[in-house]
Amino acid sequence: MSQSYDVIVVGVGAVGSATVYQLAKRGLRVLGIEQFSVPHNLGGSHGNSRQTKIAPYIGSEYEPIILRAYELYHELVEESGQKDIMVKTGFLDLAPHRNFPAYKLEHNRRFEDLSIQQVNERFPQFKIGEPYWGAYDPEGALLRPEVTITTHVRLAMQRGADVLGNTKVLSWKEDANGVTVVTDRGTYSAEKIVFCAGPWTGKLLEGMGIAVTASRVSFAWVWPLQNVKAYEPEAMPCWCIEDEDGIYYGFPMMTDVPGYKIGLHWNGESVDPDNFNRTPNAQDEEFIRKGLRKYFPEANGPLVALRTCLYDHTVDDVPIIDKLPGHDRVTLCGPLCGAGFKFIPAYGEIAADFCEKGTTGIKSDFLRIARLLK
Numbered sequence: 001m002s003q004s005y006d007v008i009v010v011g012v013g014a015v016g017s018a019t020v021y022q023l024a025k026r027g028l029r030v031l032g033i034e035q036f037s038v039p040h041n042l043g044g045s046h047g048n049s050r051q052t053k054i055a056p057y058i059g060s061e062y063e064p065i066i067l068r069a070y071e072l073y074h075e076l077v078e079e080s081g082q083k084d085i086m087v088k089t090g091f092l093d094l095a096p097h098r099n100f101p102a103y104k105l106e107h108n109r110r111f112e113d114l115s116i117q118q119v120n121e122r123f124p125q126f127k128i129g130e131p132y133w134g135a136y137d138p139e140g141a142l143l144r145p146e147v148t149i150t151t152h153v154r155l156a157m158q159r160g161a162d163v164l165g166n167t168k169v170l171s172w173k174e175d176a177n178g179v180t181v182v183t184d185r186g187t188y189s190a191e192k193i194v195f196c197a198g199p200w201t202g203k204l205l206e207g208m209g210i211a212v213t214a215s216r217v218s219f220a221w222v223w224p225l226q227n228v229k230a231y232e233p234e235a236m237p238c239w240c241i242e243d244e245d246g247i248y249y250g251f252p253m254m255t256d257v258p259g260y261k262i263g264l265h266w267n268g269e270s271v272d273p274d275n276f277n278r279t280p281n282a283q284d285e286e287f288i289r290k291g292l293r294k295y296f297p298e299a300n301g302p303l304v305a306l307r308t309c310l311y312d313h314t315v316d317d318v319p320i321i322d323k324l325p326g327h328d329r330v331t332l333c334g335p336l337c338g339a340g341f342k343f344i345p346a347y348g349e350i351a352a353d354f355c356e357k358g359t360t361g362i363k364s365d366f367l368r369i370a371r372l373l374k
């Protein structure tokens, strides 16, 4: 293993693994450094499933990114043969009003517009009435976060990348010759560095004027009280329900963990990612129970698993991918702000573009740092 590289990527979670892969694919000598094992369940990318969909992003700034992410996910499946990375399930969005402007666009043909009566006929598991309305995206899918990370890392290492797990970056510095990274297992140098540190981004870039915070959220698996088949992928899509407490979301039952997975997307409880209580508690369960009582009373059965996870936030809750101002050798990719998994192959490509060329061909100006430094 070399001590000197073209690029060091700090953080090999979701987008770090995609960035290491993209850089290795370009023939660069890459080192990915991860403080925990690869993959792990201590950051923002565990829990066996993530949702993706296209329809809500049509006409928004995210449109080119979600389309590119779908292409790259398909390429990853093709190249690796790892078919369970992306499972087509469809996606059902339920809201008391048409919350995504995309659904009002005449030319958006990527979803089916469903009255609540049509929703109830097609998906009787959902106990929901007026004033709700549904948008069904047939291209919606379930992504497997741990398998995606593992696959990106495996393919990158096959191309010559080095990835070090259980190695924490303690400090870094940039000078005219390159960057030097001090870890708890040695010192490494490179021409350039990319930060993909998710909820820890604020800690690694302390004093640089970029506010990034972390928060604690939870999710659960329960075993339905009746009609278990109604929660299997043949009958159940991935879904979101807009609620006064946030957005409930869930997945069809898969084989990774027994039961029906449901979570509540909200701001979360602000925490220090190095020092907070990861152990799930009664309040975590009550968040989930409240949604089950309201929308899935027939699934409100025994708790099979309850876990905590980290979200990360910028001030406007829009991710950052850019060069760090005043630091030509430094690219920042994150935080991804609690909804980034569906985009990570494209975000990794954009980060690799910035690192390699200082610019990207993927339209993504809204992700630049300047908006936060005004």
Ligand SMILES: Cc1cc2nc3c(=O)[nH]c(=O)nc-3n(C[C@H](O)[C@H](O)[C@H](O)COP(=O)(O)OP(=O)(O)OC[C@H]3O[C@@H](n4cnc5c(N)ncnc54)[C@H](O)[C@@H]3O)c2cc1C
Residues within 6 Å of the ligand: 010, 011, 012, 013, 014, 015, 016, 033, 034, 035, 036, 043, 044, 045, 047, 049, 050, 051, 052, 167, 168, 169, 170, 196, 197, 198, 199, 200, 201, 204, 217, 218, 219, 263, 309, 310, 311, 334, 335, 336, 337, 338, 339, 340, 341, 342, 343
């Ligand atoms: C419960 C939950 C549900 C979600 N659901 C969805 C969904 O359905 N769809 C969707 O698109 N998105 C979803 N998201 C968001 C998405 O999963 C995250 O935005 C994304 O996975 C974060 O990836 P990341 O690489 O930025 O962070 P992480 O995967 O956390 O990676 C950051 C990595 O940096 C490492 N690191 C940090 N500091 C150091 C250091 N000093 N030295 C070495 N390594 C370091 C960390 O250990 C970590 O591995 C969800 C998130 C959560 C928590």
